[in-house]
Amino acid sequence: MSRLGERRGGESVLPPYPSEFESEMETEVEETDGEGLTPAAKHPGRRGGVAEGTTNEVHMGSHAPSDRNVPGWMRKDNSSATLDATAVPSRQEMEDDYVTVQHPETPHNEETMHVCRDMRRLLDMREQYVYVSRPSSAAAAGGTSTSGGRVATPRQQKNPFVWEPRPASDHSFEFVRGVVHVYDRNGNVAFAPKHTANEFFKDLHHVLRVVNSGPVKSFCHHRLLLLEQKFNMHLMLNADKEFFAQKGAPHRDFYNVRKVDTHVHHSSCMNQKHLLRFIKHKLRKEPDEVVAKIDGKERTLAEVFELLNLTGYDLNVDTLDMHADKHTFHRFDKFNLKYNPCGQSQLREIFIKQDNLLEGRYLAELTQEVFSDLMASKYQMAEYRISIYGRKATEWDTLAAWVCNNALHCDNVQWMIQIPRLYEIYHGNGTLQNFQQMIDNIFNSLFEVTIDPQSHPQLHMFLQTVVGFDMVDDESRPERRPSKSHMPQPCDWNVPHNPAFAYYAYYIEANLHVLNDFRQSKGLNTFAFRPHAGEAGDLDHLATSFLLAHNIAHGINLRKSPGLQYMFYLAQIGLCMSPLSNNSLFLDYHKNPLPTFLARGLFISLSSDDPLQIHLTKEPLVEEYSVAAQVWKLTSCDMCEMARNSVLMSGFPHQCKQHWVSDQYWLPGVAGNDIHKTNVPSLRVRYRYDTWCNEMRYIYHSELARMPSAPVELRAAQPPGFAASALGTPNGGRETVPRPAPLLEVSVGTAVASKSPPLSPQVTRRIRNGHRHMMMTDGVGSSSGGSTDGEIPGARSRAHYGDDSGDESDDEEEDGSEGRRSSAGLVVSANEMERLERSSSLPSGVTEVSTTVAETIAEGVAPVGAEANGDVASAASDDAGGKAGEEDAAENDSTGEVAHASAADS
Numbered sequence: 088m089s090r091l092g093e094r095r096g097g098e099s100v101l102p103p104y105p106s107e108f109e110s111e112m113e114t115e116v117e118e119t120d121g122e123g124l125t126p127a128a129k130h131p132g133r134r135g136g137v138a139e140g141t142t143n144e145v146h147m148g149s150h151a152p153s154d155r156n157v158p159g160w161m162r163k164d165n166s167s168a169t170l171d172a173t174a175v176p177s178r179q180e181m182e183d184d185y186v187t188v189q190h191p192e193t194p195h196n197e198e199t200m201h202v203c204r205d206m207r208r209l210l211d212m213r214e215q216y217v218y219v220s221r222p223s224s225a226a227a228a229g230g231t232s233t234s235g236g237r238v239a240t241p242r243q244q245k246n247p248f249v250w251e252p253r254p255a256s257d258h259s260f261e262f263v264r265g266v267v268h269v270y271d272r273n274g275n276v277a278f279a280p281k282h283t284a285n286e287f288f289k290d291l292h293h294v295l296r297v298v299n300s301g302p303v304k305s306f307c308h309h310r311l312l313l314l315e316q317k318f319n320m321h322l323m324l325n326a327d328k329e330f331f332a333q334k335g336a337p338h339r340d341f342y343n344v345r346k347v348d349t350h351v352h353h354s355s356c357m358n359q360k361h362l363l364r365f366i367k368h369k370l371r372k373e374p375d376e377v378v379a380k381i382d383g384k385e386r387t388l389a390e391v392f393e394l395l396n397l398t399g400y401d402l403n404v405d406t407l408d409m410h411a412d413k414h415t416f417h418r419f420d421k422f423n424l425k426y427n428p429c430g431q432s433q434l435r436e437i438f439i440k441q442d443n444l445l446e447g448r449y450l451a452e453l454t455q456e457v458f459s460d461l462m463a464s465k466y467q468m469a470e471y472r473i474s475i476y477g478r479k480a481t482e483w484d485t486l487a488a489w490v491c492n493n494a495l496h497c498d499n500v501q502w503m504i505q506i507p508r509l510y511e512i513y514h515g516n517g518t519l520q521n522f523q524q525m526i527d528n529i530f531n532s533l534f535e536v537t538i539d540p541q542s543h544p545q546l547h548m549f550l551q552t553v554v555g556f557d558m559v560d561d562e563s564r565p566e567r568r569p570s571k572s573h574m575p576q577p578c579d580w581n582v583p584h585n586p587a588f589a590y591y592a593y594y595i596e597a598n599l600h601v602l603n604d605f606r607q608s609k610g611l612n613t614f615a616f617r618p619h620a621g622e623a624g625d626l627d628h629l630a631t632s633f634l635l636a637h638n639i640a641h642g643i644n645l646r647k648s649p650g651l652q653y654m655f656y657l658a659q660i661g662l663c664m665s666p667l668s669n670n671s672l673f674l675d676y677h678k679n680p681l682p683t684f685l686a687r688g689l690f691i692s693l694s695s696d697d698p699l700q701i702h703l704t705k706e707p708l709v710e711e712y713s714v715a716a717q718v719w720k721l722t723s724c725d726m727c728e729m730a731r732n733s734v735l736m737s738g739f740p741h742q743c744k745q746h747w748v749s750d751q752y753w754l755p756g757v758a759g760n761d762i763h764k765t766n767v768p769s770l771r772v773r774y775r776y777d778t779w780c781n782e783m784r785y786i787y788h789s790e791l792a793r794m795p796s797a798p799v800e801l802r803a804a805q806p807p808g809f810a811a812s813a814l815g816t817p818n819g820g821r822e823t824v825p826r827p828a829p830l831l832e833v834s835v836g837t838a839v840a841s842k843s844p845p846l847s848p849q850v851t852r853r854i855r856n857g858h859r860h861m862m863m864t865d866g867v868g869s870s871s872g873g874s875t876d877g878e879i880p881g882a883r884s885r886a887h888y889g890d891d892s893g894d895e896s897d898d899e900e901e902d903g904s905e906g907r908r909s910s911a912g913l914v915v916s917a918n919e920m921e922r923l924e925r926s927s928s929l930p931s932g933v934t935e936v937s938t939t940v941a942e943t944i945a946e947g948v949a950p951v952g953a954e955a956n957g958d959v960a961s962a963a964s965d966d967a968g969g970k971a972g973e974e975d976a977a978e979n980d981s982t983g984e985v986a987h988a989s990a991a992d993s
């Protein structure tokens with residue numbers, strides 16, 4: 088479609104769609120200022136710090152004629168739209184070239200209403216379980232990953248391995264029915280789990296029952312297909328514009344946007360060639376190093392190789408034989424054996440274990456080399472998982488000593504802890520008698536060190552660099568779903584077989600939850616729960632993760648459950664997908680659901696999983712992107728979008744995300760994106776947010792219709808999607824007026840307006856929180872909460888995102904004006920509706936739409952620009968695009984900035 092993406096120079100153009108097409112899919116072409124330039128092109132020198140299009144739109148809107156560009160047939164209800172002259176469709180001009188896709192919604196019938204009600208209930212459940220850190224003054228003072236608040240540079244921490252004494256508290260703790268309770272000095276419970284195991288299992292059963300019910304499956308399937316088609320339509324209409332917007336963003340391209348490898352295991356973080364080179368080097372330089380005890384006798388490296396009948400000269404990648412191949416497909420056990428170089432477990436012990444005769448020196452050196460590769464590449468980050476097995480109590484100290492003594496810290500890397508679900512094996516060999524012992528081994532040290540950092544100083548320091556907990560193992564092994572009421576407690580779980588995924592997940596998450604609450608109260612960093620789930624095996628794993636996890640690794644099994652897939656979409660739970668890894672283990676590449684998920688708007692990032700077994704190049708993450716782009720014909724915009732997602736769902740500190748995504752990355756929609764940093768056009772971000780808002784409103788609109796007070800005609804023939812799109816703010820938060828009304832909107836709007844049954848506070852909270860979960864899916868949620876008090880722009884938003892309890896009152900305060908009531912007469916008449924709109928889309932105090940456009944500019948936009956040129960931007964936008972110069976120049980500049988900043992630090 089040749090120039091559909093082009094402007095047409097200010098003239099309003101009626102879309103030439105045939106009538107039968109209109110009935111299928113209404114397309115609203117929105118023209119803008121008519122200069123034929125993208126905002127980036129108009130402001131080539133704009134500094135980073137302002138989300139692309141954010142300010143431009145409002146400016147354009149403010150002095151552009153209101154509705155000259157709007158085809159009359161689209162605005163059937165001119166009268167109500169013109170009630171407030173300042174609010175007439177100036178949004179048309181505010182949109183930078185956005186062609187939105189709208190479609191008629193089928194009316195809610197009895198079944199749909201039940202389905203929506205069930206899904207709302209599931210979203211509420213998730214909210215009760217998932218840990219969301221709350222801002223607290225203590226956290227602000229001590230949040231480690233934020234370095235105390237002020238946004239300065241993307242440097243994470245000065246040196247995390249410098250001991251800073253912290254006072255002990257007189258808390259105590261004990262495990263009650265498998266979950267820890269923390270007591271204060273008087274013996275009162277200070278922190279305890281919110282839910283018992285039985286409550287959780289009951290809720291899990293409920294989730295599974297809902298997502299497996301016929302009507303829910305049909306509904307979700309339908310909605311997902313619709314989402315997919317909408318995205319395809321969006322691409323047809325806007326792909327060119329996205330492309331031009333990217334071209335217009337100076338300096339940025341796919342290579343120099345930040346991307347995080349959100350799911351990668353440390354023991355396979357190097358590639359084969361790297362490991363081979365390292366082994367050969369050691370064999371040449373340190374042949375006499377005593378490296379292992381074999382049959383009770385200490386052996387040097389040269390002797391070990393002699394015993395194995397290997398020489399350095401023989402060694403090549405083929406003899407190393409660590410690459411996953413056709414024999415590993417559906418054979419997780421064989422895949423695990425690939426961790427043994429040359430098939431020899433001794434070599435694995437020597438080179439890729441941290442708990443060996445060398446105290447992990449070789450692995451530490453390898454890790455340092457991987458670190459320096461990452462630092463050289465500059466734009467690639469990783470979150471490496473290291474194992475805590477829970478088989479003995481000293482594991483934490485050993486691990487912490489290894490990390491601290493070898494100073495394994497790098498600004499491009501965050502640590503995560505992975506817990507392999509291996510109770511079965513440890514019970515089998517007599518290490519563990521029951522499951523409670525495993526929990527003790529995992530959590531005792533963590534609570535001890537939180538009470539008194541002095542008790543495990545190195546662990547205390549190491550934990551400050553840990554951002555999350557993962558849970559790993561072969562998911563394809565059969566298991567029995569936990570029953571609702573009579574599951575044995577961990578201390579009674581002394582049978583030889585492994586507990587189910589859900590059982591592990593509950594006890595790990597519940598203890599982690601208490602630990603997080605406890606640590607947050609002391610101003611320490613907290614940990615996200617980000618398990619492997621949905622790689623294989625039962626849907627239980629995904630249902631469990633829906634309730635408990637911040638985001639998950641894999642998730643390919645969502646393709647088997649439209650219900651869960653749609654719930655993951657609504658909750659915007661991150662999926663760290665690894666199609667190349669799946670290709671080696673569980674699912675052929677061409678069957679991978681990633682492109683479908685991406686089109687449907689699931690929150691996706693690409694990750695490498697096991698570079699040692701899977702990838703061939705030195706940059707496994709880029710290899711992953713590269714293959715995906717080739718096979719699925721992804722555009723640069725798609726890739727940059729996934730890269731942006733990966734940063735958002737990662738555990739990197741608050742100020743890194745500010746530096747890499749947007750100064751206000753936590754805001755929904757366009758305001759949370761800066762094309763100069765992410766190379767993601769605001770069009771794309773807006774499309775995603777619009778679409779998601781629309782779905783949320785669709786789900787919640789039925790609550791309105793369900794109310795007895797709602798008029799009959801509303802229940803009978805309501806097209807909630809339309810009403811919703813008119814109600815809300817698909818404009819990423821800056822819509823001042825309802826959309827032009829297509830089709831049935833007038834009657835619906837009137838119906839809603841005349842009766843105006845209020846939306847419950849729950850609805851507003853839900854929509855708001857839905858986004859919060861998306862953005863705060865990690866330890867950084869805590870840090871942004873923690874760092875926030877008054878330090879960063881848009882501080883008011885944190886009240887929304889960070890604190891459930893205070894939300895309503897905050898809304899009341901912000902809702903002081905009634906100025907939009909009349910303009911909203913089209914559809915938004917209820918006060919509650921307005922609150923919904925504001926709270927869902929305008930959580931920031933910064934770009935909030937106030938009563939008039941003029942005020943918006945005065946209050947909202949101008950400060951954003953000011954901030955962009957102020958402290959934050961100048962401190963955080965090294966190469967964020969303002970230079971518009973040579974890449975090298977910008978590179979040097981950024982290096983200089985970092986150097987400068989570290990000098991300032993010291």
Ligand SMILES: [Zn+2]
Pocket residue numbers: 350351352619640696
């Ligand atoms: Zn993995």
